Amino acid sequence: MAKTLSELRIAIDTVDRELLQLLNRRAGLANEVGELKRGEGSPVFRPEREAQVINGLQAANPGPLKGENIAHIWREVMSACRALEAPQRVAYLGPHGTFSEQAALQFFGSSIEHVPCSSIDEVFRATSGGSAQFGVVPVENNTEGVVTRSLDLFLNTPLHIVGETSLLVRHHLMRTTNSLEGIEVVVAHPQALAQCQAWLNTHLPNAERRAVSSNAEGARLAAGHPNWAGIAGERAAAEFGLHIAAHAIQDDAFNRTRFAVVCLPQTLQAPEASGRDCVSLIVSVPNKPGAVHDILVPLKQHGVSMTRFESRPARSGQWEYYFYIDLEGHPAQPQMAAALQDLRSLCAFYKVLGTYPLGE
Numbered sequence: 001m002a003k004t005l006s007e008l009r010i011a012i013d014t015v016d017r018e019l020l021q022l023l024n025r026r027a028g029l030a031n032e033v034g035e036l037k038r039g040e041g042s043p044v045f046r047p048e049r050e051a052q053v054i055n056g057l058q059a060a061n062p063g064p065l066k067g068e069n070i071a072h073i074w075r076e077v078m079s080a081c082r083a084l085e086a087p088q089r090v091a092y093l094g095p096h097g098t099f100s101e102q103a104a105l106q107f108f109g110s111s112i113e114h115v116p117c118s119s120i121d122e123v124f125r126a127t128s129g130g131s132a133q134f135g136v137v138p139v140e141n142n143t144e145g146v147v148t149r150s151l152d153l154f155l156n157t158p159l160h161i162v163g164e165t166s167l168l169v170r171h172h173l174m175r176t177t178n179s180l181e182g183i184e185v186v187v188a189h190p191q192a193l194a195q196c197q198a199w200l201n202t203h204l205p206n207a208e209r210r211a212v213s214s215n216a217e218g219a220r221l222a223a224g225h226p227n228w229a230g231i232a233g234e235r236a237a238a239e240f241g242l243h244i245a246a247h248a249i250q251d252d253a254f255n256r257t258r259f260a261v262v263c264l265p266q267t268l269q270a271p272e273a274s275g276r277d278c279v280s281l282i283v284s285v286p287n288k289p290g291a292v293h294d295i296l297v298p299l300k301q302h303g304v305s306m307t308r309f310e311s312r313p314a315r316s317g318q319w320e321y322y323f324y325i326d327l328e329g330h331p332a333q334p335q336m337a338a339a340l341q342d343l344r345s346l347c348a349f350y351k352v353l354g355t356y357p358l359g360e
């Protein structure tokens, strides 16, 4: 006979008590790991290990929970366990409510110390100066392209990339009321204004578009001006007590932004291989015919796939460029090591930005 509601709830309570015991047993083990690490002075956060834990559990998952549920649940479990070893301070483009904050929480889980910063430059400064152990910066949006400021800062920073994560970015128009009447100014980060330009052209063609340092800052300003509207994520509306006057106004329904997680090499060395890894490089080539073609040859020869190729002006006044290249694999693999060695010999400038597990 089918169980009654109260019988099912009693069964759930029993399982929850078992989970509680098991989770605390896990936390106790993480605490012991923390003591070992303190003894040998090794880093608390090990992204490759966390990636392996999640990949392993997803592969072993019999359901009915979905793989993405498993990732979310264990991200939080590991975040809480990691915080018992030592809480990690994470810098991102603030204030509270930004997509950068959401990306930081998605990557590290919620058991972190928040270091909200007023600009991308400030995130790099806070992380390289030590007031944060890690920084989270946007690098690329699938509709607007690269976040040029982040790429330019990567060039001279002592920080390296140790992880990545990407977010589905839904922009909402928010203000003190829920109507579109009487909006004179739309305030948001230039990337958000660009990602919503078709919607704005159609629905608010006469409103002035004003760029500010973050979408959350735009939402904060909109809360103080009844004729202004901000464009930001749901968290910002809740944070500043605003109504959503129009939902998901981004021009591309699958608008995604990719974020890089950075730190000083002394905080965390390049993560070991997780099985699904990426190497990010910045290179420049001598200004001669065929030089860009030449750097692709070792990749083909050693069977390494390139997942990204961007260029940025070198600002030398010579029409020279830096190339930002992502390769799939890990330098511990012989074919990757050989490809990198050959590539390096062809470059006028060569910097490994980071080796890290591929993100969500």
Ligand SMILES: C=C(O[C@@H]1C=C(C(=O)O)C=C[C@H]1O)C(=O)O
Pocket: 029, 030, 033, 044, 045, 046, 047, 049, 050, 053, 077, 078, 079, 081, 082, 085
């Ligand atoms: C427990 C460890 O420390 C941290 C916490 C982890 C976890 O909770 O599984 C995994 C990796 C580390 O970021 C470990 O290194 O194994």
